[in-house]
Amino acid sequence: xxxxxxxxxxxxxxxxxxxxxxxxxxxxxxxxxxxxxxxxxxxxxxxxxxxxxxxxxxxxxxxxxxxxxxxxxxxxxxxxxxxxxxxxxxxxxxxxxxxxxxxxxxxxxxxxxxxxxxxxxxxxxxxxxxxxxxxxxxxxxxxxxxxxxxxxxxxxxxxxxxxxxxxxxxxxxxxxxxxxxxxxxxxxxxxxxxxxxxxxxxxxxxxxxxxxxxxxxxxxxxxxxxxxxxxxxxxxxxxxxxxxxxxxxxxxxxxxxxxxxxxxxxxxxxxxxxxxxxxxxxxxxxxxxxxxxxxxxxxxxxxxxxxxxxxxxxxxx
Amino acid sequence: xxxxxxxxxxxxxxxxxxxxxxxxxxxxxxxxxxxxxxxxxxxxxxxxxxxxxxxxxxxxxxxxxxxxxxxxxxxxxxxxxxxxxxxxxxxxxxxxxxxxxxxxxxxxxxxxxxxxxxxxxxxxxxxxxxxxxxxxxxxxxxxxxxxxxxxxxxxxxxxxxxxxxxxxxxxxxxxxxxxxxxxxxxxxxxxxxxxxxxxxxxxxxxxxxxxxxxxxxxxxxxxxxxxxxxxxxxxxxxxxxxxxxxxxxxxxxxxxxxxxx
Numbered sequence: 001x002x003x004x005x006x007x008x009x010x011x012x013x014x015x016x017x018x019x020x021x022x023x024x025x026x027x028x029x030x031x032x033x034x035x036x037x038x039x040x041x042x043x044x045x046x047x048x049x050x051x052x053x054x055x056x057x058x059x060x061x062x063x064x065x066x067x068x069x070x071x072x073x074x075x076x077x078x079x080x081x082x083x084x085x086x087x088x089x090x091x092x093x094x095x096x097x098x099x100x101x102x103x104x105x106x107x108x109x110x111x112x113x114x115x116x117x118x119x120x121x122x123x124x125x126x127x128x129x130x131x132x133x134x135x136x137x138x139x140x141x142x143x144x145x146x147x148x149x150x151x152x153x154x155x156x157x158x159x160x161x162x163x164x165x166x167x168x169x170x171x172x173x174x175x176x177x178x179x180x181x182x183x184x185x186x187x188x189x190x191x192x193x194x195x196x197x198x199x200x201x202x203x204x205x206x207x208x209x210x211x212x213x214x215x216x217x218x219x220x221x222x223x224x225x226x227x228x229x230x231x232x233x234x235x236x237x238x239x240x241x242x243x244x245x246x247x248x249x250x251x252x253x254x255x256x257x258x259x260x261x262x263x264x265x266x267x268x269x270x271x272x273x274x275x276x277x278x279x280x281x282x283x284x285x286x287x288x289x290x291x292x293x294x295x296x297x298x299x300x301x302x303x304x305x306x307x308x309x310x311x312x313x314x315x316x317x
Numbered sequence: 318x319x320x321x322x323x324x325x326x327x328x329x330x331x332x333x334x335x336x337x338x339x340x341x342x343x344x345x346x347x348x349x350x351x352x353x354x355x356x357x358x359x360x361x362x363x364x365x366x367x368x369x370x371x372x373x374x375x376x377x378x379x380x381x382x383x384x385x386x387x388x389x390x391x392x393x394x395x396x397x398x399x400x401x402x403x404x405x406x407x408x409x410x411x412x413x414x415x416x417x418x419x420x421x422x423x424x425x426x427x428x429x430x431x432x433x434x435x436x437x438x439x440x441x442x443x444x445x446x447x448x449x450x451x452x453x454x455x456x457x458x459x460x461x462x463x464x465x466x467x468x469x470x471x472x473x474x475x476x477x478x479x480x481x482x483x484x485x486x487x488x489x490x491x492x493x494x495x496x497x498x499x500x501x502x503x504x505x506x507x508x509x510x511x512x513x514x515x516x517x518x519x520x521x522x523x524x525x526x527x528x529x530x531x532x533x534x535x536x537x538x539x540x541x542x543x544x545x546x547x548x549x550x551x552x553x554x555x556x557x558x559x560x561x562x563x564x565x566x567x568x569x570x571x572x573x574x575x576x577x578x
Contacts, residue, residue, distance in 0.1 A: 013328075065412075066412060067409060067412050067413060067414050067575065067576065068576075086415035086416075089413060089414060089415040090415045092413075094413055096406070098406060098577070099406075100405060100406035100407055100409070100410065101405035101406065101407070102407060103335065103401060103405060103407070104335060104338040104339065105331075105334075105338075109334075113327055113328075113330075113331045114410070114414070115333075115412035116323055116324065116326070116328075116330075117324070117327055117328070117410070117415070118324070118414060118415060119322060119323045119324060119415070119418055120323070121323050134565075172477065236562050244466065315348025317528065
């Protein structure tokens with residue numbers, strides 16, 4: 001079920017809840033970057049946090065990883081409060097939006113030091129596994145500045161995973177990354193989900209978010225406007241489309257009296273008619289109402305609604 | 318935190334490895350600089366300078382330069398580590414990983430101290446070589462334990478100061494301003510090159526409020542057994558200075574932003 005988050009979301013701080021954000025607000029002086037954001041993540045899901053630039057996505061992730069202090073509200077990671085003790089940090093793996101340079105150290109040294117920060121003295125096996133999986137093994141002796149943009153991104157991901165976190169946060173991991181690498185990164189994210197890791201990510205690629213995310217939340221001006229299962233939101237806030245291609249035997253264009261009465265008609269392009277199909281509308285009723293004989297119809301297609309429509313509908317509401 | 322954990326040792330190792338990777342810049346350059354001071358002031362001009370304590374000017378100068386090398390390098394190590402971390406984003410990692418503030422603090426200041434000790438040890442060896450070449454003998458250490466105490470407490474204090482300044486600084490300019498307008502004058506006017514007994518009474522009164530005078534004379538006493546200030550005062554000032562700098566650095570670490578520039 002999707003949730004209209006203008007109503008209060010029941011929040012929990014159980015050890016079974018990977019992430020519980022409870023009424024989190026963040027101010028920078030007078031500017032309100034986050035406004036009473038509330039939601040929970042479910043174990044093993046991929047959650048997409050969407051929103052235009054400046055909506056507050058990075059601020060929220062920064063508060064979850066304790067890089068920023070929330071002005072009010074609480075965040076719990078597996079029942080532990082963020083900012084109190086170090087346990088939440090052990091449970092989280094975080095891929096920041098911007099690549100970290102790490103100066104003079106090579107890839108292997110960076111991952112070894114990062115493992116040490118999580119208390120893992122000898123982590124060679126895991127590091128090798130990650131380097132192999134992320135195609136960085138041949139580059140393990142290179143410094144960050146010697147890596148390509150895609151390799152740097154993969155290194156950031158490897159770094160966030162050295163301690164096998166239970167909650168994996170990615171802040172726009174595919175920004176400025178080519179399509180091939182984007183696809184392989186998303187494949188890897190699905191692999192992590194299948195291993196039981198809970199994933200929260202932000203992205204501007206809505207088509208990919210639609211494919212990947214079990215649930216999404218849409219932030220606008222620091223307010224979590226809408227949240228729910230991706231498919232439910234698409235059903236609720238977008239329209240399926242019915243596309244009918246005529247073969248020239250039937251009259252076409254808006255001048256046809258049958259079409260003038262069609263409220264659901266979205267557009268006419270030559271012999272192509274495009275209809276909106278709001279939830280509950282039967283395709284047959286539209287076709288019947290046109291009064292065309294079947295031999296005048298060349299092709300009929302339906303197109304599903306998209307997350308992009310949902311996104312625009314929420315932002316424009 | 319009762320016992321240092323793996324995270325502490327990791328960060329300390331990272332700090333040490335960081336400056337060892339650029340030895341030319343972090344160790345050899347300061348050694349060349351202090352060697353030039355020894356050559357110009359100690360060997361060349363020192364023969365014409367008479368001190369009432371009876372020691373040669375070169376022997377008087379070596380402890381000052383040893384302490385100067387320790388303080389400068391300890392400060393530079395911790396401050397440059399944090400500033401470059403702010404620039405590259407490395408510092409954000411420290412906020413995200415499960416490491417205690419005290420572990421960060423100790424790793425940074427011990428890292429700075431090790432660099433300070435390394436440069437000051439090489440400076441001392443170079444000084445001894447110059448002394449041997451000019452006087453035909455090495456300087457016997459007067460009180461090695463006192464020497465070690467003052468080097469350690471001075472190095473730790475300046476590394477802590479470097480942490481505070483680096484967290485406070487908003488850019489490289491502010492960091493170098495602190496070095497140029499505060500630390501260098503304090504070190505140079507703290508008795509590295511001269512004894513305060515050679516100063517006019519007014520300047521003597523000004524100089525005794527410089528805390529570095531006590532650290533430098535502590536080291537001088539440890540090496541050649543001569544000090545311009547009572548040793549008890551040197552102990553007290555160095556200890557209070559350490560507590561003060563530790564508190565400031567801890568507050569900076571807890572309250573400051575780790576976000577990248």
